Amino acid sequence: MAKDKKLVEQITSMEDDFAQWYTDVCIKADLIGYTSVKGCMAIKPAGYAIWENIQHNLDERFKATGVKNVYMPMLIPENLLNKEAELVNGFAPEVAWVTHGGAEKLQERLCIRPTSETLFCDFYAKDIQSYKDLPKVYNQWCSVLRWEKTTRPFLRSREFLWQEGHTAHATAEEAEERTVQMLNVYADFLENDLAIPVVKGQKTEKEKFAGAKHTYTVEALMHDGKALQSGTSHNFDDIFAQAYDVQYTDKDNTLKHVHQTSWGMTTRVIGAMIMVHGDNSGLVLPPHIAPTQVMIIPIRQDAEGVLDKAVEIKEKLATAGIRVDLDDTDKRPGWKFSEQEMRGIPVRVELGPKDVENGSAVLVRRDTREKLVVSIDEIAEKTAELLETIQKEMLDRAKAHLESHTYDAVTYDEFKETVNTKPGFVRAMWCGDKACEEQIKADTTATSRCMPFQQIRLSDKCVCCGKPAKAMVYWGKAY
Amino acid sequence: MAKDKKLVEQITSMEDDFAQWYTDVCIKADLIGYTSVKGCMAIKPAGYAIWENIQHNLDERFKATGVKNVYMPMLIPENLLNKEAELVNGFAPEVAWVTHGGAEKLQERLCIRPTSETLFCDFYAKDIQSYKDLPKVYNQWCSVLRWEKTTRPFLRSREFLWQEGHTAHATAEEAEERTVQMLNVYADFLENDLAIPVVKGQKTEKEKFAGAKHTYTVEALMHDGKALQSGTSHNFDDIFAQAYDVQYTDKDNTLKHVHQTSWGMTTRVIGAMIMVHGDNSGLVLPPHIAPTQVMIIPIRQDAEGVLDKAVEIKEKLATAGIRVDLDDTDKRPGWKFSEQEMRGIPVRVELGPKDVENGSAVLVRRDTREKLVVSIDEIAEKTAELLETIQKEMLDRAKAHLESHTYDAVTYDEFKETVNTKPGFVRAMWCGDKACEEQIKADTTATSRCMPFQQIRLSDKCVCCGKPAKAMVYWGKAY
Numbered sequence: 038m039a040k041d042k043k044l045v046e047q048i049t050s051m052e053d054d055f056a057q058w059y060t061d062v063c064i065k066a067d068l069i070g071y072t073s074v075k076g077c078m079a080i081k082p083a084g085y086a087i088w089e090n091i092q093h094n095l096d097e098r099f100k101a102t103g104v105k106n107v108y109m110p111m112l113i114p115e116n117l118l119n120k121e122a123e124l125v126n127g128f129a130p131e132v133a134w135v136t137h138g139g140a141e142k143l144q145e146r147l148c149i150r151p152t153s154e155t156l157f158c159d160f161y162a163k164d165i166q167s168y169k170d171l172p173k174v175y176n177q178w179c180s181v182l183r184w185e186k187t188t189r190p191f192l193r194s195r196e197f198l199w200q201e202g203h204t205a206h207a208t209a210e211e212a213e214e215r216t217v218q219m220l221n222v223y224a225d226f227l228e229n230d231l232a233i234p235v236v237k238g239q240k241t242e243k244e245k246f247a248g249a250k251h252t253y254t255v256e257a258l259m260h261d262g263k264a265l266q267s268g269t270s271h272n273f274d275d276i277f278a279q280a281y282d283v284q285y286t287d288k289d290n291t292l293k294h295v296h297q298t299s300w301g302m303t304t305r306v307i308g309a310m311i312m313v314h315g316d317n318s319g320l321v322l323p324p325h326i327a328p329t330q331v332m333i334i335p336i337r338q339d340a341e342g343v344l345d346k347a348v349e350i351k352e353k354l355a356t357a358g359i360r361v362d363l364d365d366t367d368k369r370p371g372w373k374f375s376e377q378e379m380r381g382i383p384v385r386v387e388l389g390p391k392d393v394e395n396g397s398a399v400l401v402r403r404d405t406r407e408k409l410v411v412s413i414d415e416i417a418e419k420t421a422e423l424l425e426t427i428q429k430e431m432l433d434r435a436k437a438h439l440e441s442h443t444y445d446a447v448t449y450d451e452f453k454e455t456v457n458t459k460p461g462f463v464r465a466m467w468c469g470d471k472a473c474e475e476q477i478k479a480d481t482t483a484t485s486r487c488m489p490f491q492q493i494r495l496s497d498k499c500v501c502c503g504k505p506a507k508a509m510v511y512w513g514k515a516y
Numbered sequence: 517m518a519k520d521k522k523l524v525e526q527i528t529s530m531e532d533d534f535a536q537w538y539t540d541v542c543i544k545a546d547l548i549g550y551t552s553v554k555g556c557m558a559i560k561p562a563g564y565a566i567w568e569n570i571q572h573n574l575d576e577r578f579k580a581t582g583v584k585n586v587y588m589p590m591l592i593p594e595n596l597l598n599k600e601a602e603l604v605n606g607f608a609p610e611v612a613w614v615t616h617g618g619a620e621k622l623q624e625r626l627c628i629r630p631t632s633e634t635l636f637c638d639f640y641a642k643d644i645q646s647y648k649d650l651p652k653v654y655n656q657w658c659s660v661l662r663w664e665k666t667t668r669p670f671l672r673s674r675e676f677l678w679q680e681g682h683t684a685h686a687t688a689e690e691a692e693e694r695t696v697q698m699l700n701v702y703a704d705f706l707e708n709d710l711a712i713p714v715v716k717g718q719k720t721e722k723e724k725f726a727g728a729k730h731t732y733t734v735e736a737l738m739h740d741g742k743a744l745q746s747g748t749s750h751n752f753d754d755i756f757a758q759a760y761d762v763q764y765t766d767k768d769n770t771l772k773h774v775h776q777t778s779w780g781m782t783t784r785v786i787g788a789m790i791m792v793h794g795d796n797s798g799l800v801l802p803p804h805i806a807p808t809q810v811m812i813i814p815i816r817q818d819a820e821g822v823l824d825k826a827v828e829i830k831e832k833l834a835t836a837g838i839r840v841d842l843d844d845t846d847k848r849p850g851w852k853f854s855e856q857e858m859r860g861i862p863v864r865v866e867l868g869p870k871d872v873e874n875g876s877a878v879l880v881r882r883d884t885r886e887k888l889v890v891s892i893d894e895i896a897e898k899t900a901e902l903l904e905t906i907q908k909e910m911l912d913r914a915k916a917h918l919e920s921h922t923y924d925a926v927t928y929d930e931f932k933e934t935v936n937t938k939p940g941f942v943r944a945m946w947c948g949d950k951a952c953e954e955q956i957k958a959d960t961t962a963t964s965r966c967m968p969f970q971q972i973r974l975s976d977k978c979v980c981c982g983k984p985a986k987a988m989v990y991w992g993k994a995y
Contacts, residue, residue: 077589
């Protein structure tokens with residue numbers, strides 16, 4: 038057996054240093070590589086295959102609601118960006134500017150899109166004439182760039198991949214409906230495919246998207262008790278339509294402004310998945326999104342019949358629509374186990390000479406490490422069942438974690454103590470004033486994550502200033 | 517019946533003005549829209565859906581040969597670009613430079629990728645250590661930017677979408693094998709999915725990719741007799757590996773440079789498809805790539821049973837895996853026919869009260885306008901058959917056009933007359949000197965398209981200078 042250079046080395050334990058554990062997993066599970074481009078990462082095959090599955094599953098959900106994909110330019114002329122004041126102020130400090138084409142200085146500089154509201158508005162202004170042209174429900178898959186100072190794999194990088202939906206509607210009601218609908222699509226995707234439960238709610242004025250009337254968000258809780266904004270959906274009302282002059286002729290022959298929305302989800306959710314499900318052996322992928330769902334690892338593969346049977350099992354599983362691979366390299370089985378675990382493959386099939394003799398194989402769950410002996414005759418059905426069980430139980434565990442790490446606070450002392458000693462969400466009442474959000478951030482570093490759709494009245498007073506409460510808010514330290 | 521604003525207006529006939537016909541089709545078939553970003557277009561749903569099918573079918577072929585998808589940054593630091601002299605000289609005049617991040621002037625400027633050899637080399641230099649890490653067969657789907665002066669939809673725009681494969685191999689032989697393999701993938705895709713026959717061959721030194729050892733190409737012939745380079749595959753040998761220091765430790769424990777390839781296909785092929793198959797009624801899409809393969813158009817849809825039967829047919833076809841849509845808007849059938857024809861949908865199902873009575877429907881081919889009456893019981897099988905027939909016959913017609921527009925020339929007078937009077941390819945012998953290529957271009961505007969793999973010895977002398985011939989070359993005026 039050849040000596041293998043690429044050992045599955047130890048990764049930092051998450052209890053010792055969660056941030057280092059996270060980075061170690063990104064690297065050792067071969068998801069990303071560093072590049073010579075500051076603040077930008079290379080997404081390696083194992084990472085990109087996850088993104089491809091995310092794209093596929095999200096895109097299918099989008100199209101089921103009537104979304105159509107398009108592609109707009111990556112550059113925005115400065116005068117176009119400048120038309121909407123709030124958006125400019127929100128993004129100007131973090132855009133990259135193109136000033137030269139070849140050797141020539143450009144007459145007008147262009148920025149690389151940090152988001153494409155401006156471009157869609159410009160396009161819709163030309164493309165929409167009549168009420169018959171509405172609604173427009175477009176989306177694009179692309180990369181965007183924001184000149185961040187500090188970066189972390191998937192969570193914050195200068196360039197990142199995402200989808201951005203941009204819609205235009207005749208009425209404010211229809212725009213609001215679409216804003217909520219897409220938030221629900223995100224929540225459904227996160228819960229059912231990534232096994233990540235979320236809190237759905239509205240961002241405060243302070244935390245909403247620059248230029249939006251309001252922003253809805255899905256907030257998830259990482260294993261370390263920090264919050265991660267995992268998808269947002271914005272209702273622009275006719276704010277952008279006014280700035281960019283996007284109008285249509287209505288049935289009554291009058292000109293009206295359209296009502297717009299936008300909604301986005303990024304490669305960030307890969308980071309969320311790592312931090313919700315991972316453990317000290319590496320990545321743990323939910324079966325619905327795992328590029329490889331099952332890895333077959335022969336024990337004593339040189340023994341007669343073992344490799345043949347392994348190939349037979351691979352074909353059985355593939356035929357049943359399971360994404361399966363066989364590790365028949367000359368590494369030791371122990372190495373192969375570690376690699377499969379590091380990569381987060383949900384199920385391992387162990388198969389040795391005894392198993393072949395018995396007509397059985399051993400299924401080992403990545404998430405719980407439970408073993409299950411199954412007859413090879415039934416292996417396809419049993420594995421398919423097991424993958425669904427794993428998917429469901431991963432969500433159940435994440436839900437239990439979310440619930441057990443959500444705390445209520447009524448007094449400010451309680452609030453501060455909870456935020457400082459108990460990682461997780463703290464629910465508390467809020468008066469609606471930005472001043473209290475700023476006070477809380479200064480005192481605890483926690484920010485308002487959202488005003489959840491499901492409101493509970495914990496008290497009548499703002500936890501910070503004591504004035505009458507307007508809403509219950511989820512607070513937390515966030516990525 | 518409501519008055520419909522969006523008529524299918526007349527487009528310029530291709531005989532009158534082929535260039536204007538092309539632009540009209542791009543606009544009227546709703547493939548693209550103009551933007552306020554100079555030289556960049558918006559790809560609208562009908563255009564992007566074609567690109568999605570191209571991506572899907574190409575990606576499947578790539579993966580079958582072991583290709584894995586990744587994602588590299590869109591920005592290239594200037595010092596990284598500068599490492600390979602030929603590449604810099606080739607691309608420097610046409611890259612866009614980022615000089616500012618937010619309000620800050622950058623210490624080093626970065627260009628937006630015109631192509632990503634530099635980034636993959638930088639990545640491979642870090643990622644490849646041993647012969648065990650080879651081969652690397654990576655690809656990415658992304659957009660690139662080249663600061664072109666004059667632009668045309670799909671054919672030449674500052675930003676365009678493409679895939680770029682970048683591979684690293686232990687040996688020169690393996691790199692050469694991959695270069696040819698990917699060219700064959702392109703040819704197979706173009707012929708079988710886009711119904712575009714191609715000439716496969718090698719580019720001359722003058723026309724090869726900057727920095728490559730040699731470039732292979734697939735050249736297609738448009739309806740107007742102009743050539744279009746439709747995909748290229750480059751063998752870099754170890755030229756880039758030397759410049760970027762991409763080395764591996766071989767089995768014999770010595771350090772060696774890797775051998776690299778790259779290959780790309782772009783949204784240009786959508787332009788090729790339009791110009792090979794389109795007619796004066798608009799787009800004609802090959803069934804394999806058409807987002808909608810069949811449009812059902814009811815005649816007198818208000819008559820009893822017609823719409824119900826149309827829905828039933830839609831379900832039958834969809835169940836058989838056919839991409840089908842039903843136009844049940846309140847436009848007149850004539851309008852609907854024109855729209856379906858403009859959009860290039862391969863088959864139309866016409867269904868009126870009489871058809872319902874007879875249990876039949878009429879299939880109308882977009883390409884030949886032939887009609888076929890079929891029993892509704894058999895409509896799924898008959899339509900599937902017809903789609904394959906159309907696909908095959910579209911390729912046959914394009915092949916016949918290519919053959920009938922390929923001419924041979926032995927003397928220079930013959931050559932010039934043919935190039936100037938007969939749109940198409942001219943095959944002629946060449947001495948191998950760049951001077952003759954330049955002379956021919958100056959005299960005729962034709963360029964060398966490729967030295968085909970299938971060589972025929974038309975004479976012993978260069979058509980231009982009369983010196984001994986080294987190769988037979990396809991010449992043509994090109995997009």
